[in-house]
Amino acid sequence: MNPSTANIEEAILSAILAGRIPPGTRLGEQKLADLFGVSRTRVREAMMRLETRGIVQVSARRGWFVVEPSADEAREAFQTRRVIETGLLQTVREVPPKVLASLKEHVAIERQAIETGDVSSRACLLGDFHIHLADALGNRLLTEIIRDLTARTTLISMLYQPTEKAEESSHDHEDIVAAMEAGDLAGAARLMDEHIGKVEAGLDLSAKPDPLASLRELLVPSTFSDVAPSMPHAHGAAAPHAHHHPSTKED
Amino acid sequence: MNPSTANIEEAILSAILAGRIPPGTRLGEQKLADLFGVSRTRVREAMMRLETRGIVQVSARRGWFVVEPSADEAREAFQTRRVIETGLLQTVREVPPKVLASLKEHVAIERQAIETGDVSSRACLLGDFHIHLADALGNRLLTEIIRDLTARTTLISMLYQPTEKAEESSHDHEDIVAAMEAGDLAGAARLMDEHIGKVEAGLDLSAKPDPLASLRELLVPSTFSDVAPSMPHAHGAAAPHAHHHPSTKED
DNA sequence: GCTCACAGGCTTGTATACAAGACCTGTAAG
DNA sequence: CTTACAGGTCTTGTATACAAGCCTGTGAGC
Incomplete structure (x- = not known):
């Protein structure tokens, strides 16, 4: 079946509600288009709708990102x-x-x-x-x-x-x-x-807005609190790309 | 200046808030595109955003309409x-x-x-x-x-x-x-x-949803709306020579 | 060794072309 | 006079092509 824009919206929103997508995740149009088997146009529609709902944000010519509220x-x-x-x-x-x-x-x-x-x-x-x-x-x-x-x-x-x-x-x-x-x-x-x-x-709102929290989220398998020491080749990682992040790569 | 989609959204929303656009008004993509001096793409974006906000609705291959809530x-x-x-x-x-x-x-x-x-x-x-x-x-x-x-x-x-x-x-x-x-x-x-x-x-929610209310609104010059608390509510005679002409905006 | 400039790739921004469908209208048959 | 049908026109739906900008990696110059 051809997913409509509503399906795409719903898929992303429910993934966020389930905590499966961390803030700051990049959502590439083409990637999503391939994933859902539709053209970029549809994905773009869904993204714009999600943007008006305050769920994602577009950064000009860089991509769509799940919001990281201040x-x-x-x-x-x-x-x-x-x-x-x-x-x-x-x-x-x-x-x-x-x-x-x-x-x-x-x-x-x-x-x-x-x-x-x-x-x-x-x-x-x-x-x-x-x-x-x-x-x-x-x-x-x-x-x-x-x-x-x-x-x-x-x-x-x-x-x-x-x-x-x-x-x-x-x-x-x-x-x-x-x-x-x-x-x-x-x-x-x-x-x-x-x-x-x-x-x-219970929140720590004085914490750094988002330096690399999202990166950590992506690399940590979620249930494991203690991080494994430097991953050998975390290069070709799982679903959403994380490898070009604006912040520094070292900590 | 090239109006962005946000401008178009805002223009329409504020016109509605001011009571200048009655419910059921058709908003043609091309018409709006010409009016704002942009391409249909931009107008379409604005319309879709307004749709997720519950202000307009699209009727497949017929056009965008200002919502007429039930x-x-x-x-x-x-x-x-x-x-x-x-x-x-x-x-x-x-x-x-x-x-x-x-x-x-x-x-x-x-x-x-x-x-x-x-x-x-x-x-x-x-x-x-x-x-x-x-x-x-x-x-x-x-x-x-x-x-x-x-x-x-x-x-x-x-x-x-x-x-x-x-x-x-x-x-x-x-x-x-x-x-x-x-x-x-x-x-x-x-x-x-x-x-x-x-x-x-104070509403009459049992009233007919919208048989020709929108037509009436369009035909009345709107600034004359203080004419009387009671409009001629004779059902048949309201629109003499207004056969089904949804797009009567040939100004 | 370090800095800076530049080129290449990748991503979105925007317009346009074409397809598909709905409505209107005119015509002809009953 | 009414009804059915077919063609035409107008509208949105969708994909695609191209333009423009950001990020990154490389290489020359100092």
């Missing part, structure tokens, strides 16, 4: 999420039982992923909670907005988050759902505010 | 605005005096436009209030979102609003600012909720 942009993203998500909880009058059940199930899946140590899916799940919430309590429009914002905060976490606190986040989610079940929407909103605040506070 | 989409847009704008007011802790002054000034300009009967600018100003609010209390990201949403609700009003209540809206704005000045952010949020609710309630 500290200020990070703060903006978190403020925006706080506004929308607390606003949503406070606007809603009652939570249908079906929604409650669905959210509880989601939290259960989260905990399971954490307990089994399924690192690859847990980041995705933690973000998904918020998307599910918007979908269940809000509408399509709101869900889309939250989804894009979640992609952004996912990238931000990859850039600035020194330690992951997956368990704590999942507990927060649980508390929020509990407050909703008790009919205390205002309390749920407060908890949500605190939750997002906690995540934001 | 009743459901209208409700979604209003719910989203309610969520975000009340959320913003409740998230903010204090309002800087400068912001307060700026908002008061804006309301004053609104009232003036209403008193002098400046119909063309008052619709723009009423929407601008919300954008200014987001800009002053929030951040760039939030402002962008609110801007796009305001464009949408502006179009919705053109489709479904039987009577304009500019004066009432302006009063609402005044009350909201007053509550903010009194430091009662929660109260301001409640007033905002009621305000948006009032606007939404």
